[in-house]
Amino acid sequence: MEGLFRLRERGTTVGTEVKAGVTTFMVMVYIVAVNPAILSAAGIDPGAAAAATALVAGVMTILMGVVANVPIAIAAGLGINGIVAFGLVLGMGLTPAGAMGVIVLEGLVVTLLVLVGLREAVMNAVPLSLKRAIAVGIGLFILFIGFVDGRLIKQPEGEGPVPVEFVFPNSPEAALTLIGLAVVIVLYVRKVPAALLIGIVLTSAIGFVLGVSRAPEDFSAIPDFSTLGAIDLGNVFSHLGLLAAVLTIFTIMLADFFDTMGTATAITEQAGLVTEDGQIPGVGRVLLVDSVAAVAGGASGISSNTSYIESAAGVAEGGRTGLTSVVVGVLFLLMIFLSPLVDFVPLEATAPVLIVVGYLMATLIRDIDFTDAEEGLPALFGVILMPLTFSITVGIGAAFIAYVVVKVVVGKIAAVHPLMWVVAAAFVVYFAQTWLGGVI
DSSP states (O other), X not given: OHHHHOTTTTTOOHHXXXXXXXXXXXXXXXHHHHHHHHHGGGTOOHHHHHHHHHHHHHHHHHHXXXXXXXXXXXXXXXXXXXXXXXXXXXXXXXXXXXXXHHHHHHHHHHHXXXXXXXXXXXXXXXXXXXXXXXXXXXXXXXXXXXXXXXXXXXXXXXXXXXXXXXXXXXXXXXXXXXXXXXXXXXXXXXXXXXXXXXXXXXXXXXXXXXXXXXXXXXXXXOOOOTTTTOOOSSHHHHHHOHHHHHHXXXXXXXXXXXXXXXXXXXXXXXXXXXXXXXXOTTHHHHHHHHHHHHXXXXXXXXXXXXXXXXXXXXXXXXXXXXXXXXXXXXXXXXXXXXXXGGGGSOHHHHHHHHHHHHHHHHGGXXXXXXXXXXXXXXXXXXXXXXXXXXXXXXXXXXXXXXXXXXXXXXXXXGGSOHHHHHHHHHHHHHHTHHHHHHHO
């Protein structure tokens, strides 16, 4: 263990890493149920999708731990699976296999960019202030997800002056979230070991009493892996035409590319694994595994797999090495046979942990100099737009474009790294994709 994961060097122990892995797993295991539910709208069998979701998450997360030695877990990406089901299949008319073909193609392109060093070069070209802003923005994004999952924030019915509103906790679900939040905060501020994990377990038990969670049902079902290999690489080109197909692949690739960059930056920053100038040692291995995971997810018929921001929960419990990821991966492999256990850990039990983890990541805002408009304005766009738009990619894109524009306006063009120009231009295309699609 010491030779593979360098536990003493990073100030951790096997026990701490196991505890962190269990915490990360419990916060993100919902994907075994949620991913099939989303993909079922595209006609993909939910049972087969659940088995493949757990399988790919398990294998790729173990690979991340062993190859990259970071506490980052991988699973089917929320957002991209929605694009697959509602955008590519129901919206554009691709077949489910054709939509997965798009995911494989964009994953192969990203993998190629990693192999030639471009993806790592882009990460190294990002100014330190923007890297910190990405971490803070993702923290607020996680916190927002926690409030939404916990049913304390929702979209108002009909048209209103605000996009979201607070919900009075008059339902068992919302009440459970508040109870769980109180439990987690008390445990955390009292510095109780494994506070977040204990909070999830206690809140789940309370949820069972309140009728929010259910006891596991039948464990006898034989796993169905019929989605594996269900891809069609040519469907997008034959159905949309060359230019529209290329634009479609590009936009999904860009979202995949920068979601991972943001997650890797935020998690390693929180874990204290970055250098003084904000660089991530061995980031090339992290990006390579993540890119291969995108291809593996598409080839397995369950959408792109990517690094999960929920990994921050395990880091908050002390996870510092790839052993945390290995533990998460093993638990996902067990979920192939134990998927009914998902019902016992409702979203309302993990929502309080996400809220607290969001707070912990948001504390990095202390290192951003907002009094300097050249650094502060772009950073602010990244911080605020991630939670407001529910998109890491949008926040990063807005921050990058603003950074380049501000530097040009103040006459500091030479201070902008050449790759930042390329990325900013790519994001302009990304934001204009709807208009470009209509023109094409």
